[in-house]
Amino acid sequence: MRGQTVLKRRRVVLAGGGLLSAALLPAGALAAGGLRIPTPAQTPGPYYPQSLPAKRDNDLVQGAGKPPALGTVAQLSGAVLDTQGRPLSAVLVEIWQCDANGRYHHPADTGQQAPDPGFQGYGQFTTGVDGVYRFRTIRPVAYPGRTPHIHFRLSRGGTERLVTQLYVAGDPGNARDSLFNANAAQSRELLTTSFAPHAGSSELEARFDIVLA
Numbered sequence: 537m538r539g540q541t542v543l544k545r546r547r548v549v550l551a552g553g554g555l556l557s558a559a560l561l562p563a564g565a566l567a568a569g570g571l572r573i574p575t576p577a578q579t580p581g582p583y584y585p586q587s588l589p590a591k592r593d594n595d596l597v598q599g600a601g602k603p604p605a606l607g608t609v610a611q612l613s614g615a616v617l618d619t620q621g622r623p624l625s626a627v628l629v630e631i632w633q634c635d636a637n638g639r640y641h642h643p644a645d646t647g648q649q650a651p652d653p654g655f656q657g658y659g660q661f662t663t664g665v666d667g668v669y670r671f672r673t674i675r676p677v678a679y680p681g682r683t684p685h686i687h688f689r690l691s692r693g694g695t696e697r698l699v700t701q702l703y704v705a706g707d708p709g710n711a712r713d714s715l716f717n718a719n720a721a722q723s724r725e726l727l728t729t730s731f732a733p734h735a736g737s738s739e740l741e742a743r744f745d746i747v748l749a
């Protein structure tokens with residue numbers, strides 16, 4: 537599993553002179569010839585926000601004047617790379633996901649549970665020269681018909697480059713999710729990462745590198 541291989545922490549030099557832990561590199565993602573395999577695309581689904589929130593930063597769990605979000609907080613980060621492993625700057629990384637009650641901030645979501653007013657539901661981050669993005673969000677939860685996942689949309693220079701979804705390693709719902717299982721085994725691995733305890737806190741951490749074609 538990818539979650540096991542990312543535990544091999546070795547230091548590597550990235551193009552551009554930066555140093556990143558191997559935990560930030562996509563394990564098992566090297567194709568023949570040494571090129572990285574582009575992260576597979578996934579459907580955006582029906583719940584990309586109709587209108588973006590006024591607060592659209594990378595902290596989805598705490599907003600001014602709002603209660604803390606329900607759910608388990610997760611520090612989600614990764615590097616956006618090209619197929620040669622070079623970090624990509626100026627990439628707008630957007631994420632959106634349902635709250636701990638399984639509700640999206642979208643009028644088409646007619647779920648029965650009350651939405652969590654403390655969860656932002658959408659966030660964005662623009663990568664710097666290291667290609668790294670960071671979010672504080674919650675470990676994704678299931679909603680009817682879907683295993684836990686986080687939606688991603690990446691664009692650069694105003695051009696959409698990738699829409700995909702991140703899945704949780706070891707979640708029992710993965711085996712029942714038709715969208716997840718429509719992917720080949722290698723793609724499922726590339727789209728899956730562990731949400732592991734973050735040392736020194738009650739939060740989780742997850743690393744998900746994204747390779748753009």
Ligand SMILES: [Fe+2]
Pocket residue numbers: 581583682685687
């Ligand atoms: Fe979804």
